[in-house]
Structure formats: structure tokens, C-alpha cells
Amino acid sequence: MRSLALAFCLMIVALPAAAQEHELSPIRWMWDLRGGLFIPDIDSEFGGSATPYADVFGNDEKMSWRTELSWQFYRGIGSLGVGTDLGLFYRSGKALLEDGTKSGDGTSFVLIPMGLKLVYRFDWLQTTYHFPLTPYGKAGLVYNLWWITDGDGDVATWGSGDGGGKARGGTYGWEVALGLSLLLDFFDSDSAANLERESGINNSYIFVEWMYNKSDNFGEDGTLRVGGAAWMFGLGVEF
């Protein structure tokens, strides 16, 4: 393990020397696609007295997907941009029988987060010294559309006691993320240069980020809490 870490460090140090400067066009945009295991903190509303989400869907995390487009309005010591993202989380399970066991009917929870964020990328080391690792942070507001489906696949109702109101809505919140991206161009600078010439893509990255989402209508009661934390992995390009 130690030798592996040493080899990685040597590679990181050595790669910049081999890298060529190929940036032919200015960078203004970044797009990424990322995914990570996620579980919404719906059950936190009950303070441990009940776990309806876990009862139906279980405690295991499921993949949540996000895609983000950001525009970098400042490039100096790092870059600062404003971005908008859109995501999808889908969880299916089985409706419960009276004794709490699973029935043959399906039920599902769908969450579509939409966000507006500020994105800061400390890519000064990359642009100045060709160091391929770039730390970054994001913060912003999110609006989460959600709905629940019943065994017929239709939007479920809360129950007869609520006049049959549909189980769907939206929850506001905020979100922060911290991440580290690895510039792929350093591994094959010739291909990166060709890609830039042919498609205008300046840089491509793989990255890992930790995301925390607090969505409860800013503490409002009677809100479906759909936030949570997740490690996300993804691929991004600057152009």
C-alpha cells in the first residue's frame, strides 16, 4: 500500500514535466456528470420514533445522479463560476402488509434536485505549475421536486384521512460540496491537444467530492426532508 502511494505521488510530480501546454482557447464553461450512493434523510423527521423510509426501502444507499453546467466568470487565482445542476434519485420498494412484511405491490420515491451554485476551483497550481490535482468547493440553493408512486405506478395519495391529497411536492434547501479533481490531460497530452482542437474541450477531469444537502424548507414544519450526504464520483470537462 505504501509503495502504491509512493508511486502515485511520483507520478503526480513527474507528469507535469511531461505535460505540454496545449490550451488554445479560453476556458469559460465546465460540465460534469457525477453519481454517488445516497439516502434521503426523510426518517430524520421522526427523531428515531419511526423509520417509514427504511421500513419500505431499506437502509441501503442507492445511486443518485447529477449533472452540472457552470460558467466561470472569474479566472485568476483559481476560477469562480456560477452553475446550475439537475439530478435524479429513484428508489423502489415493496408496499407493506398489515403485519409489516412486504407485499407484492411496488411503491417508489422519486427525487429530482435542481440547484443554483457558486463554484470555486483552485486550479492555480494546475495553470501555473501543471499540477494535475485541483481542489474545489461549491455552495448554493437547491429545490427538490419529489413524488411517491403506489402499486399502480400512479402518484400515491397520503391516505383517506387527508382527502386523498397527492403525495408530491417540492422542498427547498441548501447544499455544499468539497472535492478534488484529477486532470486527465496529463496522462495523454497529445490526445488532449487533439480533443481541444477538434471539439474545443480544454481539460477533462475525473473527480471525487463530498456533498451535503440540507433540504427541509429551511426548518419549516410539515416538510418532507429530502437532503443527505454522499460521496460523488464523476467526469467533467472544461471548454
Next chain:
Amino acid sequence: MKRTLLLILSLVFCAVPSVGWGTFTIKARYGTLPSAGGTALTELLIARHTNLARCLCDEWSEQNDPYSYYFEMQYQGAYDGSEVYFYIGNDCANVAVALSECSEIGALNVNSFQDQTHYIPVPVNHLVDPGEGICKAQASSSTFYVFSNLEGRTVAFDEGVSYDTKAPAAPQDVRVVGGEGSLSVSWSVDTVTEDGVEYFNVLCAEAGAPSAIASADKADWVDSEDVCGKVLTLGATEEGESCPDGALVSGGRAHPCYVCASVASTASSVRITGLENGTAYSVAVVAVDEYRNASPLSEVVDATPVPTTDFAEHYRLSGGAADGDYCFIATAVYGDRDHPFVQVLRTFRDVALLTNPPGRAFVRWYYRNGPAWASWVEDSPLATSALKVILFPIVLFAALLLTLPLWAPFVWWELRRRRLARREVTHA
């Protein structure tokens, strides 16, 4: 049964005959002649029709046999008064094969083709079993021949005709689980996909009683026993007609009358709805191939629909407070609480109003007065129309605000781009 479709005949095809002959063109038609309303058959329809009637051993008849179809034949070329002879069979062009092993279906003088189309009736039993008309379950083929000379078996035109009368295997491992007014049925597809299954029909009946829930419009298969008994129905069981007692029991014979669901061959499960909680049902599955050959009945499984609790209900029963209430007036105006405009206003309430004190005060005031106004609006078509006009810009404004994160960056970017463009023009 990967053997594919039968009749290439339904397609228009042409063949280059032997020297001295022109070109024959044939299509297929079903039932009565076109002048009497007969319809052209597609390739698949001919295949199903052939399978439907495969067990009929009717005598050759030039009458309008309802279980025959026609070759619509045309000819272009030399007209010298020669006779041509139509046969169906296998290897009929081989003089070593007795013509009695093939089916003769007619003869014409080639001059008679001039300026007209000829319809040659083809009994399907002669097509499937030339010379014998014996019922078989197999996938095979025959050939349609036009001979210009019978003694020398000179072929002026020929075309292969394939058919498939072999039923798929019965689905295995049928499982049925009760749900809310429903049954979830699953089965194994591994054992039947190799037989070219096109879809599965699920059969249901109240346990021990004839079905009251069958969906007759899905009863679209060929029951070989019915065919052999000449009880021919490709279509639906008539509404109100009793299904045969005891058909849906283990060892029984699949009957289209009991079909309650139909799914494509890629599916291995289906959820049947509209059932009564607490009532026991018998369920079985039948595989049907693209020619409407039906498999034997699978094992029959009994199960009972029961009340269930989906996630929304379980959340609420657990004490969850998220609501699903709605906008009274907008619902009255648009007539449906699920109308998209009502949903926009409801979301705007949750997002923009309930998140701040003034907004919450407005919502409380509205909830006190809204129901009464909504009642008045419902009774007044004029008020409904007027409010539709008034509410539209409000809905539009709310929708724009709710989607601000999605479009604002692009608007900002576009404005900036235009500003820069203006600046470049000024500098120039």
C-alpha cells in the same frame, strides 16, 4: 420456432421464369374476392390464418371456403396460348416425385392473364399437408409452383412458403403474490424463449368459479383443440358469454376466455388489478408465439389480494407531516386539482410563500376565505372564465420564479454576450 414467418407470399414478389416466359406476380388475399370486399393479407396474417386452419381437412372446393385464401396472380410477358398449372408441395419439380404427392390447385391458359388478375383459391390444408391434409404440429415449408409443362415439370415460377404450427412450451415456476386489489404474477422465461414466444397471456378466475374478470379482447390465440373441432375464433369471446367451467384448473386446457393480462415476451411478470381484496383467485400463464400457437396451460396457482400500505401511506401513518393539500380557487377554475397550472401554484405556495412570515400569513388568510370563493366560482361559468384569464399571468410568473435556477444563467449569459457584441461594434 425460430422459423420465421410464413408467407413471403403476402409480400409482392416477382420471379424471373424460365426462357420464354414473362414475369409472374402474386399477392395473397383472405376470404372473399376483392370485388366482394375481400382484404389483402399481410405476411403475419397469412401465417396466423394458416395455423388457425391447419387442422381442417376440407375437401378441395372452388367455393368460397372461409378457411382458404387466394393468390392474386398477374402475368406479364408473351401470350402464346399455353396452359400453366398450379401446384403446392415439396420437390414437385422433380419428375421422380409423383404428382399425387403434391396438391393441384388449378390450371389456366396464359392468354387469360391478359388485362386481368386471376384469383387462385388455396385451401390451407393443402398448403400445410400437400396430398394428405393431415394435422401436424411442426415447423416446415412447402413450395408453390407454376408449371408450363407437366410432363417435364418445367417450372415457370415457384416460391417457397414456410409455416409454423408448433406450440411453445408452457411457462414454469409461476408465482403469485397478493397486493392491494391486485395479484403480482411472475414466471420463468428461460424455458420458453427459445420457442419464439411473442407474448404471455395470464389467465385468471375466481377460485372454483368461471371468470368474471377476463379481458376478452386479449384472447388472441389459436387453441388447437378448438381448431380441430372447428370451433374457430381468432377474436374475442363475446361479452356475457360464459367461460367453460373447470378450464382453469391444473391439467385443464388453456381457454382464451380467462385472459386477464397480456404482456410481451420480454416480460416475466405482470400485476393484475381490479380484483377484490379477500377473494381467492386461480392464476395460470400461457405462452403464445407470433403465429398465435398457444402453449399448454402452466401450473395453476391460487392467491388472494390483500390491503397494503405504500410509502406515502406508511409515512403518514408513522406521523409524517408533509401534506398534499391544494389550491381551492385554482382547482375550481381549472376543474382538476392535478391540473398543471394548479400544481405550479401549489408548488409556488410551498416554495415562495410558506418559507417566510408574510407569505405564511397570506396562506392562512387564503385558507380561511378560499373555500367559500371556490364554491362561488364553481357555480359561475362567467367567473370561471374571467379567473382563467386573470390567473394565467400569475401562473406564468410563478413558473418562471420556480424555474429560475434553470434559465437565469442562460439569460444572463445571453445578455452579456449581446453587450459584448455591441461593445465590439462600437469599437469597430
